[in-house]
Structure formats: C-alpha cells, structure tokens
Amino acid sequence: MVLVEGREFCWREGLTVADLLEELGDPYPYAVVRINDTVISGPDFATAAVPRGSEVFLIPLIAGG
Amino acid sequence: MTDLKVKEIARLAYARPAIKRGYANQTLYVNLSDSKISIKPVSEKMKETFVGGKGFDLWLLWNAVNKDTKWNSPENALCIACGPLGGTTIYPGSGKSIVTSISPTTGSVMDSNVGGFFGPYLKFSGFDAFEVQGKTGAPTVIFIDGINQQVQILEVTGLPQGAHEVTEVLTNHFGQGKPRNISVVSTGPGAKHSLIGLLNFSWYDPKRSRPRLKQAGRGGLGTVFADKGLKAIVARWESVTLALNDPADEEALKKVAKLHSQEILEQDPKQNQMSMVGTAHLVTIMNDYDLLPTHNFRYGQHPQAPEVGMEVYRPLFDKGFDGCWMGCSLACSHGVKDFAPTTGPHAGRKVFVDGPEYETIAGCGSNHGIFDPLHIIEMNFYCDNYGVDSISVGTSIAFAMECFEMGLINKTHTGGMDLSFGNKASALEILHQMARGEGFGKVVGQGVRKMKEIFSKEYGADRAVMEDIGMEAKGLEFSEYMPKESLAQQGGYGLALKGPQHDEAWLIFLDMVHNFLPTFEQKAEALHWFPLWRTWFGLCGLCKLPWNDVVPADNKQTKEPAKVIQHVDWYTQYFNAVTGKSLTPVDLIFMSEKVYNFQRLLCLKLGFGRREHDAIPYRAMGPVTVEEYESRADRYDKQLKEVHAVDIGGMGTAEKVKTLRKLREQKYEQLKDAVYERRGWSKDGIPTLDTVRRLGIDLPEVLDVLKAHGVA
Numbered sequence: 001m002v003l004v005e006g007r008e009f010c011w012r013e014g015l016t017v018a019d020l021l022e023e024l025g026d027p028y029p030y031a032v033v034r035i036n037d038t039v040i041s042g043p044d045f046a047t048a049a050v051p052r053g054s055e056v057f058l059i060p061l062i063a064g065g
Numbered sequence: 066m067t068d069l070k071v072k073e074i075a076r077l078a079y080a081r082p083a084i085k086r087g088y089a090n091q092t093l094y095v096n097l098s099d100s101k102i103s104i105k106p107v108s109e110k111m112k113e114t115f116v117g118g119k120g121f122d123l124w125l126l127w128n129a130v131n132k133d134t135k136w137n138s139p140e141n142a143l144c145i146a147c148g149p150l151g152g153t154t155i156y157p158g159s160g161k162s163i164v165t166s167i168s169p170t171t172g173s174v175m176d177s178n179v180g181g182f183f184g185p186y187l188k189f190s191g192f193d194a195f196e197v198q199g200k201t202g203a204p205t206v207i208f209i210d211g212i213n214q215q216v217q218i219l220e221v222t223g224l225p226q227g228a229h230e231v232t233e234v235l236t237n238h239f240g241q242g243k244p245r246n247i248s249v250v251s252t253g254p255g256a257k258h259s260l261i262g263l264l265n266f267s268w269y270d271p272k273r274s275r276p277r278l279k280q281a282g283r284g285g286l287g288t289v290f291a292d293k294g295l296k297a298i299v300a301r302w303e304s305v306t307l308a309l310n311d312p313a314d315e316e317a318l319k320k321v322a323k324l325h326s327q328e329i330l331e332q333d334p335k336q337n338q339m340s341m342v343g344t345a346h347l348v349t350i351m352n353d354y355d356l357l358p359t360h361n362f363r364y365g366q367h368p369q370a371p372e373v374g375m376e377v378y379r380p381l382f383d384k385g386f387d388g389c390w391m392g393c394s395l396a397c398s399h400g401v402k403d404f405a406p407t408t409g410p411h412a413g414r415k416v417f418v419d420g421p422e423y424e425t426i427a428g429c430g431s432n433h434g435i436f437d438p439l440h441i442i443e444m445n446f447y448c449d450n451y452g453v454d455s456i457s458v459g460t461s462i463a464f465a466m467e468c469f470e471m472g473l474i475n476k477t478h479t480g481g482m483d484l485s486f487g488n489k490a491s492a493l494e495i496l497h498q499m500a501r502g503e504g505f506g507k508v509v510g511q512g513v514r515k516m517k518e519i520f521s522k523e524y525g526a527d528r529a530v531m532e533d534i535g536m537e538a539k540g541l542e543f544s545e546y547m548p549k550e551s552l553a554q555q556g557g558y559g560l561a562l563k564g565p566q567h568d569e570a571w572l573i574f575l576d577m578v579h580n581f582l583p584t585f586e587q588k589a590e591a592l593h594w595f596p597l598w599r600t601w602f603g604l605c606g607l608c609k610l611p612w613n614d615v616v617p618a619d620n621k622q623t624k625e626p627a628k629v630i631q632h633v634d635w636y637t638q639y640f641n642a643v644t645g646k647s648l649t650p651v652d653l654i655f656m657s658e659k660v661y662n663f664q665r666l667l668c669l670k671l672g673f674g675r676r677e678h679d680a681i682p683y684r685a686m687g688p689v690t691v692e693e694y695e696s697r698a699d700r701y702d703k704q705l706k707e708v709h710a711v712d713i714g715g716m717g718t719a720e721k722v723k724t725l726r727k728l729r730e731q732k733y734e735q736l737k738d739a740v741y742e743r744r745g746w747s748k749d750g751i752p753t754l755d756t757v758r759r760l761g762i763d764l765p766e767v768l769d770v771l772k773a774h775g776v777a
Contacts, residue, residue, distance in 0.1 A: 005335070028621040031578050032350055037376065039346060041353030042578070057335045060621045061629075062350060062578075063613040064546070064571030 003055040011052045018045040020056065032059040069238060074205070074218040077102035081191040081214045084311045087149030087643045088112065092125065093192040093216060095207055097293055098139055098199030102216050107193055114762065118148030119176055119603040120660040121194040122165035126174065127667050127766070129198055132773075134671070136169040136285070137292050139200050145187065145250070145298075146194035150643050151606020152185030152310050153392075156322040157329055158608030160185050160390020162266060168284035168563070169260040170457070170512045171540035173673040174664055175284030175563050178603055180389030180398065181266030182248035185606075186211065186300035189309055201294035208239060211302045212246070224296055227450040228253040228265045228278060229416070231297060236267065236276045239299050244276065245269040250298040252287035253452025258502030259510025261457035261542075262287025265449060268389050268398075278419045279389050279398065282454035283566050284541055285512075291452075305391060313645030321638040325611060329394040333615045342375045342382065343397040344423035349374040351427070355697075356547045356573055358432045360486050361463035362536050362684050363693055365547035369436035373426050377438050383417075395611050406443045408493045411450070421445040421455075427545035428459020433466060434486030444496065451500035456566075457512055458499070460542035462492055464513045464535050465505075473526035479505045513537035533689045538681045539564035539673070548685050550700075551577035552729075553588040556736050559681040560592060562664050562674075568609070569596040575627050589739035598633070600657040605640065612636070659760045662744075662752045663767070669751060670770045676750040679737060687729045691718045694725070701725055751776055 002011045004024065017033055017040055031042045034057040040048045050056060082089055090107045107121070115124045122144035129142035143166040153159040162184030168175035187195055190211025197207070203220040210216070224231055232249045240247045249267045256262025264287045267276040281287075312318045333339055337346050348370060351357035355365035371377070381401050388396035401418045421429075421441050429444035430436060448455040468474045469484035476482065480498075482491045482505060498506020508519055513535045520526035536543040541564025548554040554577070557570035572591055576582045582591055602609045617631045624630075633650045641648055648656075668674030687701075688694040694701055695718055705711040705721060709728050713721060741748060745756035754776060757763045771777065 029579055031354075031574060037379070039349055039375065041350050043353050059336055060618075061336075061613060061616050061626060062347075062574050064347070064567055064573070 002050055002053065005056070005058060009056075011050070015050045016046060017048045017050060020050055021045065026058070028058075028060070030058050030060075031062055033057060034059060068223050069234065070222045072220040074203075074220055075100040075102055076218075077104075077216045079104060079191065079214055079216070081211060084188065084309060086313050086645050087310050088117070089188050089191050089193045091192060092121065092194040092196060093187075093209065095195075095197045095216070095218065096199040097197065097201040097205060097218070097295070100218050102218065104192075115660060115663070116149070116604040116656050117193060118146050118151070118161075118606050119163040119165060119600070120663075121146045122163055122176070123174070123660065123664055123667055125194060125196045126165055126167075127663075127670070129196065130167060130671070132670055132672060134167060136167045136172065136289055140198055141167045141289065142196050142198045143286065143289050143293065144194055144196045145184065146606075147184030147188045148604055148606025150639060152188055152305065153312075153318070153322070153643065154305055154307055155319065155326065155392050156639055157326055157393045157395050157611040158390070159606065160268075160393070161602070161606050161608050162187075162281070163603045163606075164264060164281045164286050166286055166289045167671065168286070168540070169288045170285050170514060171564055171673070173539065173563070173668045173671050175286060176603065176664075177264075177281040177283045177286055178568070179264070179266045179281035180279040180608065181268045182390070183250055183266045183298075183300050185305065185390065186248050186302040189302045189305065190300060195298070197293065197295070197298075200292065203294060204296045205294050206235065206296050207298045209298070209300045211300065221296060226254045227410070228452050229450055232265065232267045232276045232278065235297055235299055236269065239301055243303075245271060246301050246303055247276075248300045249276065251296065251452070252290050253450055253500070255451030255453035255500040255510065256287035257291040258507060259453055259499050260285045260288050260512050260515065261454045261461070261510060262289075262291055262452050263448075263454045264290055265452065272385050273383075273402070273417070275417060277389070277398065277400065277417075278449055280449060280454070282456060284563060285454075287452045310643065312643045314642045317638065318642035321635050321642060325632070325635050326394045328617060329611060329615050332618060333395065336615055339395050339397040339610065339614050340387075342379050343399045345378045345421070345426065346375045347423040348426055351546065352431075354578060355550070358427055358463075358545050358547050360434050361432060361467040361534060362543070362547060363467070363690075364696060365549070367431060367434075367436070370431060372436040373430045373438050373441060378421070381438065381442070393608075395608075395615065397610060401442055404442055404446065406446060408443070409447055409497050411446070416446055418442050418446040419449060424545050425455040425459070428456050429462075429492070432459055432463040432545065433492055435489055435492065437489060440489045440493075443493065447493070447496050447500070451496065453496075453499060453510065456544050457542040458496065459545065460536050461509050461513050461516065462495055464516060465495070465509050467534055468520060468526065468531065471530065473530065474520055474524055478524050512540065513542050514540045533683045535682055536684060537565070538685075539678055541565055543685065546571070546573060548573065549687055552732055552736055553582050553591055555681060555686055555733055556588060556592045556740055558685060559679050559733070560737070560740055561596070562661070562668060565681065565685075569599055581627070585735055585739040588736060589743040592740045593743045594628070594654070597654050597657040597661055598628070600661050601636075601653050604657065604660060655760075659762050662756060662760055663762050665746075665752055666757070666762075666767055666770055669774055674750065676737060676741075676748070679750060681733070683726060683730070686733060687725055688722060691722060694718050694722050747776070
C-alpha cells in the first residue's frame with residue numbers, strides 16, 4: 001500500500017508517479033508531487049517510482065517566491 | 066562590550082493617538098538637514114485614495130520630490146509604512162513594512178516589502194508611515210519611542226559596522242532589558258560603497274534570545290539610507306494585543322483568522338512545507354522545469370542543482386518557530402545557527418544566518434555555476450551583514466563572470482581574480498571588496514547597468530553583447546527565475562513598475578508549464594489582475610505567501626485555481642473586519658488599481674514610466690548565443706517550424722538564432738500593446754486621462770505631470 005493524500009492506494013511493483021496519477025483519475029494538471037520528503041516534478045513523473053509504503057502528496061500549486 | 070556615545074540632536078514629545086480601525090491617522094516626518102521632527106495628519110481622502118502602506122509611501126514621496134530629484138538629492142525621501150491590517154497578531158503574515166524611495170540603480174521609484182517588527186511598532190507608536198528627508202554628516206540614529214511618546218534624532222558614535230552587530234547593540238541599548246520591545250532598521254558598510262544596499266529589519270526571537278533580520282533588498286534602498294548619514298532607525302513598543310489595532314468587528318476577525326491559520330497548519334505539511342524549509346523547496350522544481358538560472362541565465366537547468374536543494378538545507382535549518390511577525394502560522398524565516406564563515410571579518414566565528422531562501426540559493430549559487438550549500442550560506446550571511454541585496458549581488462557577479470569568460474574583461478580589470486563560473490573564492494572576495502569599497506568588488510557593486518557602461522567606456526568591451534546578456538531592466542537586476550520560455554513572465558518582469566522583481570507577477574507555471582494563457586488577451590488579463598492583487602498586500606501591511614503558497618484542499622476544483630479565490634474572499638472579510646467597511650473582492654482590486662497607476666505616474670514625473678522603459682534584455686527572451694540555442698535545439702527548431710511556420714532547412718544555427726530573436730522581440734512588443742490596453746494606458750505606456758479620472762486620481766498635480774508629457 002501507499003498513502004495518497006491520506007487515503008490508501010494499492011501498490012504494485014514498478015508503479016510510477018504517472019501511473020498513480022492516471023489511476024487516481026484526478027484530472028487536475030499536477031506539476032509536482034512529493035513522495036515523503038522528496039519532490040518529484042512533472043518531467044520525471046513517467047520514470048519516478050513510488051516506493052511501497054510511501055506517503056504521496058499531490059502539490060496543488062507552485063506559486064513562486 | 067561596545068562603548069556607545071549618544072548625543073541628542075533633537076527631540077519631539079507627542080501624545081500618542083489611539084489606533085482607530087487600523088489607522089493611527091498621522092505620519093512622522095524627520096529632516097536630517099535641519100534636525101526637524103514633525104507630525105503630519107492623515108486625511109480621510111488620503112486613506113480613501115492611497116489606503117496605507119505603499120500607497121501612503123508613494124503619496125509622501127510624490128510630495129517630497131520634483132522632476133529633477135535624484136537618489137542622492139537631499140529632498141529624496143525614504144518612506145516606511147505598515148498598513149491598516151499590519152500588526153494584527155492572529156492573521157498569518159500581518160507584519161510587513163513597505164519601503165519606498167528613489168533608487169540609486171533605476172533613478173526611479175523603488176518599493177521593497179519586508180518582515181520584522183518595525184512596521185507594526187511604528188504604527189502602535191502612533192504613525193502610519195515614517196518619512197525621512199535631508200542628510201547629515203554625523204552617524205545618526207532615529208529613535209521612535211512609542212512607550213515614552215517621544216522621537217529623538219541622536220548622534221551615536223561607537224557603533225560597530227556590520228548589520229548583525231549594530232542590531233544587537235541597539236536592541237540591548239534601547240531595550241532596557243526587554244529586547245522584544247525593539248525593532249531596528251539598519252544597513253551595513255556595503256550599502257555606503259555600492260548602489261545595491263539593502264535595509265535589515267529586525268524581529269526578536271525569544272527562543273534563540275537574539276534579534277533576527279529580514280531584508281528590504283531591492284533597488285538600493287540601503288544605499289539611500291547610508292547616503293543620508295543614517296546608521297539606524299529604532300522603534301520601541303511594548304506588548305501587542307489584538308485590540309490594539311482597534312478592529313471594527315473583533316469576532317469576525319477572529320473567525321476568519323482562525324480559518325486561514327488552521328488551514329495553514331493542516332495543509333502546509335502536505336503541500337510546500339514552507340514552515341519547515343521556506344522557499345528552498347523551489348530549487349529542484351525550478352531546475353526540473355528549466356527555470357533555475359545557471360551561469361548568468363544562460364540555462365535553466367544543471368545536474369548539480371539537487372546539491373543545493375531543499376533536502377540539503379532541511380537538516381541545516383535550525384528547528385524552532387521562525388515567524389517574522391507574531392502569530393504567523395506559516396513562519397517561513399528559517400536560519401542556520403552556529404555557522405562558521407571561512408573568509409572575511411567573521412572567519413572562524415560562529416554566527417546565525419537568516420536564510421538562505423530560494424533567491425539567494427539561485428542568485429549566489431546556481432547562477433554563478435556554484436553548487437556548494439555552505440558557500441551560499443556564507444554569501445547570504447555577508448550580504449546581510451554588509452547590507453547588500455543578495456539578488457543584485459548574485460545577478461551582478463553572474464554578469465561579471467560571463468563577461469570574464471567571454472573575454473570582455475580580464476584579470477587586468479578584476480585585480481588578478483579569476484572570475485570563471487564556479488570560482489567560489491572570487492565570488493566571496495568580490496563581496497568583501499564591495500563592503501570595503503575597494504577593487505573590482507566596488508565596480509560590481511554599482512550593479513549591472515553601471516557595469517555595462519564602465520566595461521564599455523573604460524575597458525573597451527562590446528556594448529551590444531553586454532546589452533544582450535546583462536540581466537537588468539530599468540536598472541534593476543533580475544530576480545532568479547528564467548523567463549525565456551514564458552512570454553507572460555517576460556511581461557511580469559519587464560512591465561513591473563520598479564523593475565524585474567517577481568513580486569508583481571509570477572506567471573511561469575500558468576503560462577509555460579500549464580499553458581493556461583495561450584492568447585495575448587489572456588496574458589494581458591493576467592498581467593492586469595495579478596499585479597493589482599499582489600499590490601494590495603503592500604497597501605495593507607501583509608505578506609503574500611499565505612495567499613498562494615498554501616491553498617485550500619479543494620482549491621483545484623475552482624474555476625481559476627491560481628487566484629485562490631477562497632483566500633481572496635477571506636482577505637476581503639479580514640479588511641472589512643478591521644476597517645469596518647463593506648467591500649467586495651472587486652473593490653480591493655480597484656483600491657490597488659489607483660495606487661498602481663499613481664506609482665506609474667510618479668515614475669513619469671521623474672522622467673521614466675514610458676514604453677521605452679519597459680524594455681528587457683534579449684537574454685530574458687531567448688537564446689543569445691549559438692551555444693544556448695544548440696543546448697535546446699529541439700525546442701527552438703520545433704517552435705520555428707510549428708509555431709512560426711519558418712522553413713529552417715539549410716539554415717545554420719546563427720541564422721536560426723537571429724530569426725527566433727526577431728520573432729520573440731515582436732511578440733514582446735505585441736504583449737506590451739495588449740497589456741497597456743488592458744491597463745488603460747496609451748501605446749506609450751502612460752495612463753490615459755480617462756483612466757486617471759475613472760480611478761479618481763485626477764489630482765491637479767497628476768494632471769500637470771500628464772500635461773507635461775503631452776497627455777491632455
């Protein structure tokens with residue numbers, strides 16, 4: 001399992017951030033997610049693996065400094 | 066122990082007024098040339114038109130200067146104001162001060178917002194704004210003592226040089242055992258010897274038993290301060306309560322403040338973690354999207370960027386509450402304790418460093434081709450201690466480094482220093498020289514615009530190349546976001562009133578990443594609404610970070626998530642609860658529009674504020690060199706072919722660079738047209754008569770300025 005925004009999500013071997021977002025069916029165009037304390041940006045969604053047991057946060061907005 | 070000698074030059078005793086609905090209803094005036102201290106009333110008309118904060122500053126500045134006033138003219142005023150909401154203890158981000166003056170680097174109006182206790186303490190001492198004119202040859206401290214109801218001009222000898230030491234000494238001296246009652250505004254030796262001096266505003270950190278510093282960095286306001294002969298301005302106030310600001314509806318205020326504070330406590334740990342890492346979270350994100358300036362904005366990405374990212378700084382930041390004003394639940398002013406600089410006057414001593422934030426990491430790190438987190442912390446410390454702006458220092462050194470690598474300058478000019486990108490020792494040495502007013506560091510401290518002049522006139526460097534790669538506009542150095550691939554952000558920088566600082570509009574993600582602004586009209590609308598909304602924070606004494614760096618969990622389901630409409634509604638409730646008015650969000654934008662246009666007209670009064678002044682260097686728009694183009698050839702080739710229908714078959718890279726440049730420069734001019742039209746300005750970028758009448762800023766002196774510039 002992984003925890004996504006506080007809700008349990010079924011983990012599988014090879015699960016990427018892109019897979020996760022697609023399977024969540026959330027149409028919002030996320031640019032960044034955080035896995036535990038590590039930030040993953042859009043260009044890396046397709047290759048970034050989601051580790052088993054991790055907590056995933058979908059960052060809703062990047063607003064600059 | 067510092068042995069201070071304090072001599073009173075002038076004193077004004079006054080009866081402190083009670084705050085009414087967020088206003089003290091008077092401002093404080095000091096003239097250093099004739100040691101005059103006086104109090105000016107705030108009229109209802111002034112509040113109606115200018116609101117407070119930056120609006121009050123601009124009105125005071127307008128009346129202080131004439132069309133020929135320069136930054137170092139005695140009549141140039143340095144103004145500091147809070148705002149009607151400033152000093153509220155329960156609403157996050159409610160302790161900001163806004164500083165304005167004529168800038169040494171732009172010659173025009175500068176504004177810079179800053180945290181710390183000064184603005185609220187100034188207001189609770191009885192003044193909505195502070196204005197200082199004139200100059201003195203004596204080391205001067207202005208002491209605003211709200212407790213004893215007196216203002217003093219003091220000649221103080223025996224003060225140390227560095228900002229941290231000045232702040233600590235004056236906090237102890239005036240605090241009388243209660244250091245939390247004191248806020249100090251000061252600069253440092255670099256401000257006197259450069260044009261990019263900053264102002265440090267202090268807040269007392271009781272947990273760490275030390276004053277901490279926040280910076281009004283942009284545009285050389287510290288240089289104006291030092292030129293006037295000021296060593297410090299000190300405000301003294303005692304305990305702060307919610308009732309002190311006299312909110313019209315305390316219960317409504319408590320209710321909305323609780324909503325926003327609670328949301329931050331719940332959502333920030335899930336979102337950007339500002340309360341844990343501040344703006345450092347942006348480093349790797351910007352890098353991933355090719356937006357992190359490296360090597361003087363040549364590129365937006367570098368494989369070593371994670372070495373100076375959030376995960377590196379997180380363990381370096383000292384744990385504890387880091388709110389620069391009381392009660393802020395965002396509390397993002399992180400710092401590093403027991404840091405030992407390796408160079409300069411503090412080498413080997415343990416110091417506390419306030420920061421670094423994203424801008425300093427990018428400006429004094431990646432933009433120099435340096436990815437050493439400890440080097441960046443040392444640059445951060447000395448920029449603050451010397452009183453120079455880490456953004457302008459960063460962008461100016463980056464420019465000098467590129468000029469060195471291009472052979473436009475050499476070791477003859479740099480005093481033997483190797484200024485290649487990545488040279489940490491040289492970057493630090495420039496900073497130390499800047500503070501001492503010596504060597505090549507003094508030249509770099511003049512900023513990018515002046516360096517271009519010096520390099521071409523005195524060193525024979527190619528001016529045209531430097532105009533392309535020198536990252537300044539209006540005379541202000543760019544802050545640290547790569548705008549090449551976002552036309553809207555090019556406008557966000559180029560059309561900002563004071564120069565290229567991102568606090569008016571940060572549209573890169575909306576425009577480039579999400580492509581939510583595909584048309585000129587959409588870009589123009591964004592360059593209308595966002596600068597006006599962001600201006601509003603500066604009118605009220607607020608920080609913008611709680612608005613959009615943490616958002617409601619359901620914000621993504623709203624029509625325009627980037628506006629964070631729930632928060633706009635809360636801020637409207639907040640304003641109404643304090644002032645007793647019954648305004649709507651649209652009314653808040655109208656309030657800002659008045660002040661925004663008035664600032665553009667003040668620029669015009671000073672000989673700026675026209676279309677020609679909204680130009681940006683080509684480095685901000687696209688690839689200047691063949692090397693830059695070829696590093697992202699797929700992207701640029703695709704644009705030429707698919708967006709512009711250019712047949713690039715048989716074209717060499719140099720020709721492609723030239724072709725792309727022509728197209729991008731045309732687009733920027735088209736953007737100007739669209740934005741000016743949306744803002745109600747002429748093709749020359751001047752607010753029209755209809756606009757100033759609609760906004761109710763058709764004051765006789767405004768109409769005179771318009772008439773003098775052919776608008777009648």
